[in-house]
Amino acid sequence: MKSVVPVTTTEIKTACSQCNLRELCLPFGLDPREVDQLDELVGARRKIKRQQHLYRSGDGFEAIYAIRAGSFKTDVILEDGRDQVTGFQMTGEVLGLDGISTEHHSCNAIALEDSEVCxxxxxxxxxxxxxxxxxxxxxxxIMSREIVRDHGVMMLLGSMRAEERLAAFLLNMSQRFTARGFSPSEFHLRMTRDEIGSYLGLKLETVSRAFSRFQEEGLVAVQQKHIRILDTPGLKRLLNHHAA
Amino acid sequence: MKSVVPVTTTEIKTACSQCNLRELCLPFGLDPREVDQLDELVGARRKIKRQQHLYRSGDGFEAIYAIRAGSFKTDVILEDGRDQVTGFQMTGEVLGLDGISTEHHSCNAIALEDSEVCxxxxxxxxxxxxxxxxxxxxxxxIMSREIVRDHGVMMLLGSMRAEERLAAFLLNMSQRFTARGFSPSEFHLRMTRDEIGSYLGLKLETVSRAFSRFQEEGLVAVQQKHIRILDTPGLKRLLNHHAA
DNA sequence: GGAGCCCTTTGATCCACATCAATACTATTC
DNA sequence: GAATAGTATTGATGTGGATCAAAGGGCTCC
Structure with missing residues (x-):
């Protein structure tokens, strides 16, 4: 839509008050006047190219980040080189909360695609x-939600078998895409099998095999990173009826 | 000790301003006048007997709890009965943060011994x-610290082998006892092998075998729940030099 | 202080996932 | 549009921890 309004319009368009993510993000529950106050505070936006770090473990902490576009992963790295993906973050979610406790970040945040944060x-x-x-x-x-989410991941890592973990992962992704107005059943994963595996405490081959198995059983249609969920109840059954 | 002083004295003795846990707990960093304000807020104390719940998953959330005496575990339970211990909490630590996000608790908090909370x-x-x-x-x-701690547990559950997990657990306990003025090398675990196993994503037999192995190798002296760490650097080496 | 029960240890066997290996597919880059 | 590197799939084999089983030890609770 061409426009003759002054430049300020563009700026307002990217402000919290105009952001279509505001119900998922920090402005949720604020009245319009309060959102304006928040707008003043959210100054700079930062573009992060695919594979680049938003912050690194050890970096000083001064800000948290709301994802405006794109997606990220966070990971923790041990001295011996082993690493673990601790989460995948989508638009409207907040990054950097780990830094509050020590004034330094304790994990890395890396863009999975070209992204933008507030x-x-x-x-x-x-x-x-x-x-x-x-x-x-x-x-x-938001902080509490992160703690609850982490408990869910612990449950997954501590008590579930490979296919249950992947089913839980897919259902979680589906639910989050849905909350953002996308299809619940068809989406594009931004992360590799290796990254999914790291998050789920599995090797990439195991992730790949589980995907193949789901496909054989008609639960999902998998084409590389493009996922189509064909049988949501079936995936949910995998989770609840622990067939051990 | 029988006493003729008025009841108020007893109450003051258990106030934040008089509590020897204040450097670990919520009052940390507050000046005396501010601690007094906090005292007014922390009204009731609650005694919880061993094995009893402080709160249950699903309970409405109205308060958080600071542990004054004793210790707790938190766990999450799935519909099919599987459960996972998500943490062990000691004096000065805060319980209940999981409840903020939905106004309902999402895990159970259970006393490992007769305990008291503010x-x-x-x-x-x-x-x-x-x-x-x-x-x-x-x-x-405090909230951020919980998030960072959870990331550490994810790393443990996702990337470490059984003995590494137990070594990490023992070093963590040691460090927390030390922070409370107890011996770094000799302490009494309040939880069972089964609970340790649940926390570490292992079966109780595996925990027991790992303890036996540590004993054989002269790393620790184990007598049921009484632990004496004999070789802290040895335990740390187990963690860093991943011999896979 | 004794009975009963829960907790812990240890051994034997099994299995889910890791590891090793080779091939195929996709996406970039020039 | 060919070259190349990263990513994914699939198969064969190995292994760490689970599972099954049994016995011993130490608390707890009358």
Whole structure:
């Protein structure tokens, strides 16, 4: 749509108040005036190219990041080189919360595709959330949600077999795509089999075999990174009826 | 000890300002006047007998809990009965953060021994932390620390072998006992082999065998739940030099 | 302080996933 | 549009920890 309105319009268009992710993100539950206050705080945006780091383990912590476009993975690396993907993040989700505790980041955040984040200086966020109760509460909910999510991953890693883990992963992805207005049953994974494996505590070959098995059983149609879920109840059954 | 002093004295003795756990807990970093404000907020204390629940998954969320005495485990239970211990908590640590996100708890908290917690009504904590910057910041650090800890557990569950997991667990316990003024090398575990196994994603037999192996190799002296660490560097070596 | 029960240890066997290996597919890059 | 590197699939074999089993030890609770 061509427009003769001044440049400021473009800026407003990328502000929280105009962002279509605001129900998933930090502005959730804020009234319009409060969202405007948040807008002032969210200054810079930062573009991150595929495979580049948003931050690295050990980096000083000054800001958290809301994903505006694209997606990321976070991972932890041990001295001996072993690494573990701790999460995949999509638009509207917040990155960097790990840095609050020590003033330094404790994991790496890497873009899975060309992405863009909103930089939210943390001390200013704390300042504003002392004034805006709804912002404070939403921020606490976001942190708590991360803790609950992590517990789910622990359950997955500690008690589930390979196919259950992959089923849980696919259902989780489906649910998150749905929340963003995409198809629940058809989507494109941005991460490799190796990265999925690292997240699920499996080797990439095991992930690949599980995908093949799901395909044989008519649960999903897999074409590389393109996934079509054919039998959601079937996947859910895999999770609940533990056939051990 | 019989006493003729008024009841209030006893109450003050158990207040944050008088609590020897205050450097580990919520009052950390607060000046004396601010700690007094926190004292007013922390009203009730609650005694929990061994094996009893502090809260259950599904319970409504109204408060977080600081452990004054004793210890707890938290676990998540799946519909099919499988469960996973997500953490062990000691004095000065905070329980219940999982409840913020949905207003309902998403895990169970169970006392490993007769214990006592300080009940911190959450809405009042949010209110006070809007006024007291240092309290706000300390609370955020505590939540962030939980997230970082969870990432460590994911690394453990996803990438380590049985003996590495147990070594990491023992070193972590040692460090936490040390922070509480106890011996770094000699302590009493409050949880069973089964609970350790659940936390580490292992069966109790595997935990038992790993303990026996550590004993044979002179790394620790194990007598049921009483542990004496004989070779801390040896345990650390087990972690870093991944002999796969 | 004794009975009963839960917890722990240890051994034998099994199996799910890792590892090793080769091939095929896809996407980039020039 | 051919060359190349990264990614994915599939097969054969190995192994760490699970499972099954049995006995011993130490708490807890009357």
């Amino acid at each position: 930089v939210i200086p943390f001390s200013r966020l704390e300042e504003l959330s002392r004034q805006v109760e709804s912002l404070q509460h939403q921020f606490h909910k | 009940v911190i009504p959450f809405s009042r904590l949010e209110e006070l932390s809007r006024q007291v910057e240092s309290l706000q910041h300390q609370f955020h650090k």
